[in-house]
């Protein structure tokens with residue numbers, strides 16, 4: 686899965702999001718957008734690399750914000766489809782209604798995840814800071830009704846809740862909310878990946894990662910290429926200055942692959958801290 690960061694505008698303020706964490710303040714730009722010409726450079730470069738190496742072509746136009754706020758979202762998605770990419774969308778669902786919902790049902794092929802994060806308006810307000818959560822619940826119900834009648838839909842549809850101290854008590858209720866649509870949508874309860882425990886962190890060099898694949902990179906708005914969707918601090922190269930072929934062949938990326946194969950990926954500090962050696 687190639688992730689192209691398109692916008693860091695967001696219409697929510699979720700308390701678990703990296704945007705709300707002080708330690709990410711300097712690395713997550715707020716309210717910036719990828720320009721159309723830079724998008725074209727990126728998608729063509731990625732496409733050439735994936736095709737040349739016979740790799741899976743799936744993309745998600747998603748950065749540190751709500752993807753549907755990117756002003757080129759529709760044309761960008763259609764462009765990717767025209768190049769033969771499978772497409773994925775993760776959205777908070779605020780804008781997912783009427784004609785835009787039809788567009789998504791028609792053009793998202795691989796997977797759609799609506800990140801909802803609560804079962805009641807009170808908890809939603811607390812977790813996501815939005816004053817009209819009923820709008821999202823109603824958008825989600827009407828999306829599922831549309832899908833029920835449509836011949837086309839994404840291969841996998843998920844409604845998710847990132848479990849935190851503020852919404853844990855609603856997990857069962859959240860599952861129940863979507864039970865009558867279980868033929869269409871799966872419910873996913875997701876751990877809060879940005880949760881950090883107080884106290885010292887001791888890295889462990891052991892570990893492997895299934896996300897470290899030669900067809901899975903994240904590309905930031907400034908062109909920096911990262912090895913996976915989780916990373917923020919490990920630029921391998923820059924797509925405006927180098928080909929994807931060069932970036933994938935870089936010493937850092939090849940070393941990461943070798944460490945992964947040896948089961949020692951935790952030797953990479955960010956892997957160990959962010960994913961492999963999470964404090965309990």
Ligand code: SF4
Pocket residue numbers: 893894895896897912913914915916950955956957959960961
């Ligand atoms: S940071 Fe490392 S362990 Fe985490 S997803 Fe990326 S490659 Fe995998």
